[in-house]
Amino acid sequence: MIAQLMGQQRAEEEGRRLPPFDHHSVCRAYLLGCCPRDLLSDTRLESMMSCRKLHEPAHKGEFNRAQEKKDLFYDIEAFEELDDAIRIVDADIRRLQEKVKRDAEQNMDISEQQRTQKVFEMNEKIGTALVQVEALGNEGRIAESIELSKEVDELKRKKRELESEMRNMNPAMMQRLRVCEACGAQLNIMDHESRLQDHYGGKMHLGMVEIRDRFAEMKKAIDQRRSEKRRTDDKDREERRRRSGREDDRDRKRERSRSRSRSHSRKHRRSRSRSRDRKPSRRSRSRDRRRH
Numbered sequence: 001m002i003a004q005l006m007g008q009q010r011a012e013e014e015g016r017r018l019p020p021f022d023h024h025s026v027c028r029a030y031l032l033g034c035c036p037r038d039l040l041s042d043t044r045l046e047s048m049m050s051c052r053k054l055h056e057p058a059h060k061g062e063f064n065r066a067q068e069k070k071d072l073f074y075d076i077e078a079f080e081e082l083d084d085a086i087r088i089v090d091a092d093i094r095r096l097q098e099k100v101k102r103d104a105e106q107n108m109d110i111s112e113q114q115r116t117q118k119v120f121e122m123n124e125k126i127g128t129a130l131v132q133v134e135a136l137g138n139e140g141r142i143a144e145s146i147e148l149s150k151e152v153d154e155l156k157r158k159k160r161e162l163e164s165e166m167r168n169m170n171p172a173m174m175q176r177l178r179v180c181e182a183c184g185a186q187l188n189i190m191d192h193e194s195r196l197q198d199h200y201g202g203k204m205h206l207g208m209v210e211i212r213d214r215f216a217e218m219k220k221a222i223d224q225r226r227s228e229k230r231r232t233d234d235k236d237r238e239e240r241r242r243r244s245g246r247e248d249d250r251d252r253k254r255e256r257s258r259s260r261s262r263s264h265s266r267k268h269r270r271s272r273s274r275s276r277d278r279k280p281s282r283r284s285r286s287r288d289r290r291r292h
Contacts, residue, residue, distance in 0.1 A: 018054070021062040027053035028077040031063040034214045036085035036207075043204035045183065048088050051081075073229040079222055082215040089208060093184040100177050100186075115166050119189050120178040122159040126152055127196030134201070156193065163190070183208040 019025055029035040030053070037051040066072065104113055129152045136145035177186045183205045187196070199205055218225075 018056055018058060021059040021066070022072070023054075025054050026059050027051055027055055028074040029081045030055045031060055031074055032078045034078055034082060034211065036081065036211055039207035039210055040085075040204060043202075043207065044185075045089060045204055045208070048092065049085055071228075071232070073225060073232070075218055076222070076225055076229060079215065079218040082211055082218070085211055086215055089184055093179055093181065096179045096184055096186065100179055104176060112166070115162060116176050116178075116189060119159060119162055119166070120187070122155055122162070123178070123187060123189070123191065123196055124180075124200075126155050126159065126193055127200035129155070130193065130197040131201040134197075180205065182212065 021031065027035050029051075030038060035051055035055065037046065037049040038055065040046050040049055063072070063074070067074075104116065129148055133145050133148050133152065136142075136148065176189045178189065179186055180199070185199055185204065187199065191199075
């Protein structure tokens with residue numbers, strides 16, 4: 001926070017000279033707090049995210065101050081970065097899902113696959129709900145937290161019943177995997193609730209959820225934002241053209257003024273020269289008088 005507030009001064013005190021925040025080497029998504037590489041750092045997905053641009057707290061402060069004065073439309077570039085990140089992760093998710101599906105088809109009939117899918121869905125609901133229960137408790141919303149806990153307990157009961165049926169039908173089924181549709185993590189059908197809570201409250205899952213949420217939010221207005229940026233860019237270009245035209249006019253006027261001044265000066269010098277040529281000298285007039 002201090003680095004953001006002090007900006008370039010702070011960086012210089014630390015012995016670093018930074019480019020301005022609007023330089024092409026600065027990450028636009030980072031300035032908006034949604035760079036995928038930051039959100040997924042220290043997770044399995046970090047290696048899939050590529051961002052070699054600068055991530056400096058000082059730039060955030062400069063950007064925020066500039067954005068208050070003029071819309072910079074950095075959300076458009078950030079939207080494209082989020083889109084790329086989602087495409088990469090979704091491609092990996094599809095690959096893992098196809099592998100899990102092939103393995104399941106080789107070892108399970110249709111009814112077993114349906115039961116397995118149902119358990120997976122329950123696991124996801126339980127894990128997500130447990131994260132919400134903890135969040136509500138931290139916010140002091142105790143009644144809501146207790147009510148949601150009751151729903152979680154009911155889901156757990158139904159899940160145990162279904163798992164018992166599946167175990168009696170085919171013990172080998174209990175090692176089946178499912179791919180998380182948000183982040184691509186592989187979850188075991190028999191994962192304990194605490195493990196599920198760790199996953200759904202973990203950095204990789206929450207990071208991808210935030211990326212998807214920010215992308216969905218931006219997508220609603222992206223066409224309008226792009227149109228606004230085009231209009232603003234056109235207006236700025238027109239203003240630069242007019243300003244350049246005014247400067248050219250001033251330059252031409254100055255040049256004409258200098259030309260007139262030089263011309264006047266030359267005429268004045270020629271006039272003085274002719275005057276001197278026509279005017280006889282005193283010495284010549286004196287000699288003429290002596291002759292007469």
